[in-house]
Amino acid sequence: MDKIVFRKFIIDSKTFWTMFFGLGFFILVGFLCSHYMETEGHYVTGMNNQIVWGLPHIFAVLLIVIASGVLNIASISSVFDKKLYKPLAPLSALLAMAFLISGLAILVLDLGRPDRLIVAMTTYNFKSIFAWNIFLYSGFAAVLGLYIWTMLDRNVNRFSRPAGIFAFTWRIILTTGTGSIFGFLISREAYGTAILAPLFIIMSLLYGTVVYYLILRTINYFQKTLVSEEIISNLRKLTILFLFANLYFLVLYHVTNLYIAKHQAFEKFILLDGGVYTFAFWFGQVIIGLILPIYFLLSDKKKSESSMIKSTFLILIGSFIAMYVIIIAGQAYPLKIFTNYEILESSFFDNVVHSYIPSIYEFGLGLGGIALSLIIVLVGVANLDFLPTIIKGHKPEDKTDSVSQ
Amino acid sequence: MKNKPTTSRRDFIVKSLTAISAVYFIPDIITKAESAKPLAQEVTSDTKWAMSIDVDKCAKGCTACVDACVEENGLYGFDRPETDSQWIRKLTIKNIKDDKIKVVPMLCQHCENPPCCDVCPTGASFRRVDGIVMVNQHTCIGCRYCMMACPFKARSFVHENLTEQVTNAPRGKGCVESCNFCANRIDHGISTTACEEACMKEGHNAISFGDLSDTKSRVNSALKKKDNRRLRSDLSLKQRVTYSGI
Numbered sequence: 001m002d003k004i005v006f007r008k009f010i011i012d013s014k015t016f017w018t019m020f021f022g023l024g025f026f027i028l029v030g031f032l033c034s035h036y037m038e039t040e041g042h043y044v045t046g047m048n049n050q051i052v053w054g055l056p057h058i059f060a061v062l063l064i065v066i067a068s069g070v071l072n073i074a075s076i077s078s079v080f081d082k083k084l085y086k087p088l089a090p091l092s093a094l095l096a097m098a099f100l101i102s103g104l105a106i107l108v109l110d111l112g113r114p115d116r117l118i119v120a121m122t123t124y125n126f127k128s129i130f131a132w133n134i135f136l137y138s139g140f141a142a143v144l145g146l147y148i149w150t151m152l153d154r155n156v157n158r159f160s161r162p163a164g165i166f167a168f169t170w171r172i173i174l175t176t177g178t179g180s181i182f183g184f185l186i187s188r189e190a191y192g193t194a195i196l197a198p199l200f201i202i203m204s205l206l207y208g209t210v211v212y213y214l215i216l217r218t219i220n221y222f223q224k225t226l227v228s229e230e231i232i233s234n235l236r237k238l239t240i241l242f243l244f245a246n247l248y249f250l251v252l253y254h255v256t257n258l259y260i261a262k263h264q265a266f267e268k269f270i271l272l273d274g275g276v277y278t279f280a281f282w283f284g285q286v287i288i289g290l291i292l293p294i295y296f297l298l299s300d301k302k303k304s305e306s307s308m309i310k311s312t313f314l315i316l317i318g319s320f321i322a323m324y325v326i327i328i329a330g331q332a333y334p335l336k337i338f339t340n341y342e343i344l345e346s347s348f349f350d351n352v353v354h355s356y357i358p359s360i361y362e363f364g365l366g367l368g369g370i371a372l373s374l375i376i377v378l379v380g381v382a383n384l385d386f387l388p389t390i391i392k393g394h395k396p397e398d399k400t401d402s403v404s405q
Numbered sequence: 406m407k408n409k410p411t412t413s414r415r416d417f418i419v420k421s422l423t424a425i426s427a428v429y430f431i432p433d434i435i436t437k438a439e440s441a442k443p444l445a446q447e448v449t450s451d452t453k454w455a456m457s458i459d460v461d462k463c464a465k466g467c468t469a470c471v472d473a474c475v476e477e478n479g480l481y482g483f484d485r486p487e488t489d490s491q492w493i494r495k496l497t498i499k500n501i502k503d504d505k506i507k508v509v510p511m512l513c514q515h516c517e518n519p520p521c522c523d524v525c526p527t528g529a530s531f532r533r534v535d536g537i538v539m540v541n542q543h544t545c546i547g548c549r550y551c552m553m554a555c556p557f558k559a560r561s562f563v564h565e566n567l568t569e570q571v572t573n574a575p576r577g578k579g580c581v582e583s584c585n586f587c588a589n590r591i592d593h594g595i596s597t598t599a600c601e602e603a604c605m606k607e608g609h610n611a612i613s614f615g616d617l618s619d620t621k622s623r624v625n626s627a628l629k630k631k632d633n634r635r636l637r638s639d640l641s642l643k644q645r646v647t648y649s650g651i
Contacts (some may be wrong), residue, residue, distance in 0.1 A: 040566075041563070043488045043565045048564070049490075049491075049561050049564075052552045053553065111547045113580065117529055119544050124528070127523050130525075131527070138475070185524075186554075335558055336409075337511070338636065340501055341500055343496055
């Protein structure tokens, strides 16, 4: 009889420390970049009074969206009671925690006054969706901690399903909150629509699934015991499903905007004559991020590993560009302050499409954030029993394993 | 020989009474003296600060209002127009129907339903009961969400270390700021903003500031003379800054 047990990541010490210090280097670089931006002021970044949210926000929002999405596997296991996914659920929750922490770290380190984090944590304006998000993010970390505990400790294992359902509900609300940060901005034509919330949810499902797949494959490269072909095949099917769902919501978002008269000018900008932003939308978000992966996954009749890996990388590049389009292009399009007047001159660039060239410091901070999430995963799997291992021909009296099912 | 006491009984009583009066009465006198100043009066909703801008009177090429604001609030920039703060700016606009060109000052519109205050996570962006929308520089965390939310691009983020601050307008790197209707001036009893004063000095009288509750205020006179309208009225923000002539 085969048995599944949870074990630590078995990796030789040299590889572990090489990875640890490699990631640590990027974290240090990220921290130094953030320190430089804070001491010198944000003028050293590419952000300004026109593009107020830049590359750090692209990284942060993407990581938070991924954090919600990587919980998919755990949700399928707990909420929909699919036994097949149960062994991979703890890793899914660990990844969610890691991406959430790193996304938040970037967001906080880019604040004008990161030293006032305590103010943000203690003084709330409950009318602000941003304030609600602070609750949702910190609460999500706590819920994930609880969920991981119920999955890994056999004494409380019976609570893992309710904890999983709670975490699932929380993350749907969390991603709704993240989408609503933009959806509630009534003054900008790119935003101010409720469709952004479900669009963010569906993006999280897609990006989370491929990130999970990529990390699973990477761990599996070192430790060839944890993934069954059925799971890989299901992840592939889920990716195709989420790609189509993404495409559907993206079309819906733009068709809705085209229908709203006051948003039509922005739609013309983003779809036709917005220069780099139009190019980023069509070539990056749509073709690289959605169409090509759909093509590669559907045209590969053998359902080979290479088409899934190729699609995963394309989706991840597309996800970054999608965030660029949502966050940067949305701000680049000038505000329509007057109805019957066109602005000819302004010392504050009211009449031009704003450009944004990110600085190396913003990029460093973003990479540091990604490194932080990966180091959390590395340290987590190396020290705690997160990874399932199949033991062939297990005898029931063997009690050395941590959790069994 | 008997020691002579250094303090007589009378001296003791006089000195004690003086000390008691110093502790109890002098602060009272000071408070009464201060209370004569408007600064000590609590801001109430009986006062409704507002501004009317007559675009037809705003002169092309004149930057008196902008210069006065810079001087009043110490908004000296670093010659980096993309990141330097601007609390008030002049725009040149063209009517899309008749191609008529006008100039118009743009500043915080002091909305009654301000999106900047709605979105601020810490409540640092707030609206006083007298209608002034401003930023609490002690609780602003520099997230810039208010700048994303403002439909008039009225807010600036302090992008670098400041060296030439003025005492009446404390500013800080990493915080967001915007026009506050010269709150410091009006709280000290001055009934005009720096921009209005400069506009009047130039003889243009395009800017009229005052209390809407006061029927004789300059802003009420301006509102009676010409029809005023709010920008982006579709958003129902009920701005306290209104425009005539556009």
